[in-house]
Amino acid sequence: MSVYDLSVTDGLLSTTRAVRKRLDMEKPVPDSVIRECLELTLQAPTGSNKQGWRWIVVKDAGKRAALADLYRAGAGNYLKEGEKLAEASGEAQNSRVFSSADYLAERMQDVPVLVIPCIRVDHLPADPPRRTWPGLMGSIMPAVWSFQLALRARGLGSALTTLHLAYEKEAAELLGIPDGIMQCGLLPVAYTIGTEFKPAKRPPLDDVLHWNQWS
Numbered sequence: 001m002s003v004y005d006l007s008v009t010d011g012l013l014s015t016t017r018a019v020r021k022r023l024d025m026e027k028p029v030p031d032s033v034i035r036e037c038l039e040l041t042l043q044a045p046t047g048s049n050k051q052g053w054r055w056i057v058v059k060d061a062g063k064r065a066a067l068a069d070l071y072r073a074g075a076g077n078y079l080k081e082g083e084k085l086a087e088a089s090g091e092a093q094n095s096r097v098f099s100s101a102d103y104l105a106e107r108m109q110d111v112p113v114l115v116i117p118c119i120r121v122d123h124l125p126a127d128p129p130r131r132t133w134p135g136l137m138g139s140i141m142p143a144v145w146s147f148q149l150a151l152r153a154r155g156l157g158s159a160l161t162t163l164h165l166a167y168e169k170e171a172a173e174l175l176g177i178p179d180g181i182m183q184c185g186l187l188p189v190a191y192t193i194g195t196e197f198k199p200a201k202r203p204p205l206d207d208v209l210h211w212n213q214w215s
């Protein structure tokens, strides 16, 4: 298989969705598949080649339930209110996103594997300058996306979520994550119910593209 087979590469890049309602909560996920996908993340780029990433894979039912509670606490009324607002304003896509996000919030504890990508921040000053964030997030999010793509290619789905981060400290205590390690999200991971996913409707490229200067 060649990386120049654009039907495969472009298909993967354009159909890797945030999967929530179609996560198969019943089908076990072998550790070997998670390891295989995480092995691929080690090929992602990092600023200064620091490779400060760490991954916490949570399978323990009690810990998944506790993380799900933190996730729902972090969500508060945001998802239910968002769903109502999107419905009232007739925004069909947003309405679907909020309904799906709310479903996931209710079922997070049932997802067989929860993965928390982390990054070392112990080298940063207390109040880092704005330019720090692209370098920091840019050194973990490409790896997260590699993980999601690798999962999709193997029939599994995931969604990058961030709502539990309002309770990052409590999650760190639960999982024994030391100071100096920053959690960057929480990914529910499971086999998908069906494997067909469509490209999302997005505004046209020209709405966001600038050649040579802003305007």
Ligand SMILES: Cc1cc2nc3c(=O)[nH]c(=O)nc-3n(C[C@H](O)[C@H](O)[C@H](O)COP(=O)(O)O)c2cc1C
Binding pocket: 016, 017, 018, 019, 020, 097, 100, 101, 104, 159, 160, 161, 162, 163, 164, 200
């Ligand atoms: C930085 C970031 C944070 C996100 N946080 C959440 C979240 O907390 N909960 C959730 O259900 N989805 C979350 N999402 C998923 C988005 O809702 C999703 O990517 C978006 O609706 C587009 O859908 P698609 O990825 O299927 O194209 C997040 C995505 C990103 C990139």
